[in-house]
Amino acid sequence: MTTEPIEDIEDWSKKLAPWRQDCLRRVAISNELTDADISELLAMIKHAAGFTLGDATPPAPEPFSKAHYGGGKHDPIVLKGIANVQNVNRLISNASLNFSPHGLTAIYGRNGSGKSGFVRILRTACRTRVENADKLKVLADVYGAADGPQTADIIIDTGNGDISIAWEAGTQASPQLMQVAVFDTLSAQLYVDGGSQIRYLPFGLALPHRLNTVSLTLKDLLEKELAVAVGDKVALTAVSFVPVRSTKAQQFEKAITKDTTEALIDEAASFETADQIRLDEINSILSAxxxxxxxxxxxxxxxxxxxxxxxxxxxxxSDAALAELDRLQASALACRQAARVAAGELFTNEPLQGVGSESWRALWTAARDYSLKEAYVGRAFPVLSIDDGSAECVLCQQPLLEDGVARMQRFQKYMDDRLDMAARVAENAVLNAINEIxxxxxxxxxxxxxxxxxxxxxxxxxxxxxxxxxxxxxxxxxxxxxxxxxxxxxxxxxxxxxxxxxxxxxxxxxxxxxxxxxAEDVQERAALVNDKAELEDRKILAANRPNLIRRRDLLVTGSAYERALADVKTRGITIRANELVDTHLTRVVVERFETECKNFDISHLNIALARKSGKTQAEFSVDPQTKLTRVTSEILSEGEQRALALAGFLTEVASTDGAGPIVVDDPVSSLDRERGAKVAERLANEARQRQVVVFTHDIIFFNEVCRSAEGLGIEPVTIALFSDRDAAGKVDAAGMLWKGLNVTKRLGRIKQDFAPLPKLCAESPAKYEYEIKNLYGRLRDTYERAVEEVIFRDIVRRGSDVVQTQLLRYITLSDTLAIRFHEGMTRANTYSHDNPAAETVPVPTPDEFKADVASLEKLINDLKAEGEAAEAARPQMKPKK
Structure with a gap:
């Protein structure tokens, strides 16, 4: 970038909401926000939106400043290797690979050797862009029985020693491994057809996009909370009125908002007992x-x-009235008892008992009534004589004699007595009282x-x-x-x-x-119908009062969420982020892509980058500058597609924050040898500034990338993979295949293999002869490789149609060196070929072999020196600067 964008970001941040300023600070100092960070930011938003948070008070927002810049960069990592692989393709159980912690690691293996298994692990665990995520699936051995999930340990070093990151197919990748970029066949296709999206920006420019990422996370959380807290619950609080009519209750129910107070609801939904009585009355009136x-x-x-x-x-x-009745009855009883006592004293000598009793008095009363009404009408009772003669007794109807007259007189006297009268009055009073009930x-x-x-x-x-x-x-x-x-x-x-x-x-x-x-009056009836409707709907409203309160509360909550969601909108952030990318990065990315296209000799394709930004990242898509009628992969050759994909990949890598490792799988598939050499040179050059791991099945490309690295002073680490009938992914303990070794490494291998031979010569001349013959064959191979690599400077290589004509100026071969080469080659041929059974050719001693190896090493050094001298002698052929 031509200028530091952090000042622009700091000035811009001061205009943001407090929680956004705090969020910028957090993403600046933290690689990944924690759940606690998200919770605190969410609490700040809710507090600002008017949520009732109870006792939970969010922390005060802390603004972003330049002082926070830098602390949030990724700690650089080194990819140390893969270990403990289980159930991945045909890879051997506990398969492992170790990578050089710096420079270049070149891994060679024929088809089926297990390279793809290791690459598939890395592309799912690290940063790989594949349009269809299903293509990232890692399978078990399709020819064997799966035994558990696909797992492995990926070893990294962040500067404090090795860290093992557990990987399992289908699980989320570790954020630390996102610094590792992987290029393989699947991503190559995406770079061409899907566009090369440069998704990762330098840290400063990434801050607004990371703020948007957090905003979208918060938006998702708020929307999920809103769906749970409100959702369609407002509709469920609707009051069902039948029929629908324009009553005050129905109008109120429709008009409820978040601002409707509980007092207003209570007033509108009031329905008392008196209201029900009135409603019943109206119903009776209208139906009567x-x-x-x-x-x-x-x-x-x-x-x-x-x-x-x-x-x-x-x-x-009443108690008093009953007491009075009881007194009345008791009085009559007492009076009668007193009269009865008096009668007993008066009629003691009467011939019959019971005179004065109740039955006797009834008899007397009946006799009196008979006398007055029938026997002696008009004469006082008792009638004792008639015309100076004796009267007949009304009872026995016999003439009254003197004793009878006296007895009748005594009886009348008794009946006229005061006590009996009082008794009769009292008894009549009781009878009257009974009759009056x-x-x-x-x-x-x-x-x-x-x-x-x-x-x-x-x-x-x-x-x-x-x-x-x-x-x-x-x-x-x-x-x-x-x-x-x-x-x-x-x-x-x-x-x-x-x-x-x-x-x-x-x-x-x-x-x-x-x-x-x-109700018979039309107007009066209409008024009653209206009153009935109001009462009925108010009764329904009263029964639904909890729903009304619930709706009001839901509307209050929904309104708060609407304010909160408005506060996490990303449009303004996206616009500003894109402006910053345009100001500080776009030219850099475009120019880098053009440079990469020139590196791979595909500038003639007339394809450039165009920025296409989103909410959470800035993207640069590969777009043809000419109008094409088909997708890019249907127009370009396979070699051009691969070169274009590599240009996009390396542009992305160069624009990514930090210098994370890159893993490249078979980058020269479908490339011609000339362009393959350019890829080897480019990857070797990339290894000067970051860790590069290359997988390939192409031995020529393998040699080219190793040669390019060595030419830049980088000693590549080489690994050879192989497979057998049992499994793949086995690492050859002997190292790289012989034909993949250059002259220097071949000499190193020969010396390594020779080390035990002096002792073997003393112990078993037969075994020594066998082994030394093989080493002379290897020495002969090294002489042949020296012709290609040292004498002719790799101008022409076996298996490659590339001719490096610009290196012809280094070519020279003096007679002396030619003779020495011939003599050395002759000795190597003599002792490596099959000889006659007669011992005409003695077996070289260990010292003689060491001398022959030393002779080749000196010859190589002299040939190189002679070439440099030849170049120095041709000043007119030096390239113009």
Missing amino acids: GDAAVADLAALASWSEGTATECEVAAHLF PQFALLLSEDFGNRLEQIRKRDSKLAADLAAFQATASKRRANAIAILQGLGAKIEPFLPSPHIAMTNLAAKLRGEMIELSK
Whole structure:
């Protein structure tokens, strides 16, 4: 970048909401935000949006500043290797690979050797762009029985020693491994057809995009919370009114908002007992006819009469009234007893017993009535004589003799006595009291139960009071009669009389009769219908009051979430992030892509990068500058596609924050040898500034990339993979295949293999002869490779159609060096070829072999020196600067 963008970001951040400023600070100092970070940011947003957070107070936002810049960069990592591989393709159990911690690691293996298995692990664990995620699947051995999940350990070093990161197919990759970029066949296709998206920006420019990433995370959390907290719950609080009409209750229900207070809801949804009574009245009025008026009149009359009877019963059967009846009966009894005592004294000598008794007095009374009414009409009783003669007795109808007259006179005297009179008065008073007890035609009628039910429909309490009073009144009436009859009675408590309530009910019924008459009037009826509708809907609203409160609360919550969601919108951030990318990075990326295209000799394709940014990253897509009718892969050759893909990949790598390792799998597939050499040179050059791991099955490319690295002073680490019938992914302990070794490495291998031979020569001349013959064959191969690599400077290589004509200026071969080469080659041929059975060719001693190896090493050094001297002698051929 030509200028440091952090000042622009700091100035811009001051205009953001406080939580966004705090979020910028967090993503600046942290590689990945924790769940606690997200929770605190969410709390800040909710607090600003007006949520009620209870006792949970969010931390105060801390603004972003330049002081926070830099702390959030990735700690650079080194990819140390893969270990403990299990169930991946045909890779051997616990397969492993170790990579050079710096420079270049070149891994060679023929098809089926297991390279792809290791690459598949890395492309799922590290940063690989594949359009179809299903293509990243890692399978077990399709020819064997799977035994558990596909797992491995990926070893990295962050500067504090090795760290093992567990990998399992299908699980989320470790953020640390996102610094490792992987290029393989699948991603190559995406780079060409899908476009080369440079998704990773230098840290400063990445901050706004990372802020958007967090914003989208918070947005997702808020939307999920909103779906749970509100969702379609508002619709579920709707009150069902049937029919739908324009009542105050229905209008209020529709108009509820987040600002509707609970007091307003209480007022609109108020429905008391009086309202229900009124609703019942209106229903009765509207449904009533002449019969209803008659029923009301009858019930009103019955209520009035019952109220009167209740009042009478309460008076007649009160405790005081019953006590008075008891006194009255006791008085009559006492008077009669006194008269009876007096009679006993008067009639002691009478011939018959019982004179003066109750039955006797009844007899006397009957005789008197007979005398007055029939026997001696008009004459005072008793009649003792008639015309100076004796009168007949009205009882025996025999003439009264002197004793009879005297007896009749005594009886009359008794009956006229004061005590007997008093007794008769008292007894008559009791009889009158019994006769005066009312029958209570209403309270004790047979239809009392039916009337009681009518009352209950209107006033259940009054009905209960009336029923209870009627029961006790009935018992008290029986008590009163029993008391007067001298039978005695157990007096139960007397309940209060409901006569006042019954009187009020009667008045109300009379009022209803008046209202019923109003229903016949059109206007009055319309008013009643309207009142009924208002009452019915208000009753429904009252029953749904909890739903109304719930809806208001949901609307309050929803409004708070709307404010919070508005606060996490990303559009403004995206615009500013793209402006920063345009200002500080676009030219750099475009120019880098053009340079990479020149490196691979594909500038003639006339394809460039165009920025295509999103919310969370800036992308640079490979777009043809000419109008194409088909996708790029259908127009370009396979070699051009691969070169274009590599240009996009390396551009992305160069634009990525940090210098993370790159892993490249078979980068020269379909490339011609000339362009393959350019790829080898480019990857070797990349190894000067980052760790590079190359997998290939092409031995020529392998040699080219190793040669290019060595030419830049980088000693590549080489690994050879192979497979057998049992498994793949085995590492050849002997190192790289012989044909993959250059002259220097071949000499190193020869010396390594020769080390045990001096001892073997002393122990087993036969085995020594066998081994030394093989080493001379290797020495002969090295002489042949020296022709290509040292004498002719790799101008022409076996298996390659590339001719490096610009290196011809280094070519020279003096006679002396040619003779030395011939002599050395002859010795190598002599001792490596099969010789006659006769011992005409002696077996070289260990010292002789060491001398022959030293002779080749010196020859190589002299050949190189002679070439440099030849170049120095041709100043006119030096390339122009």
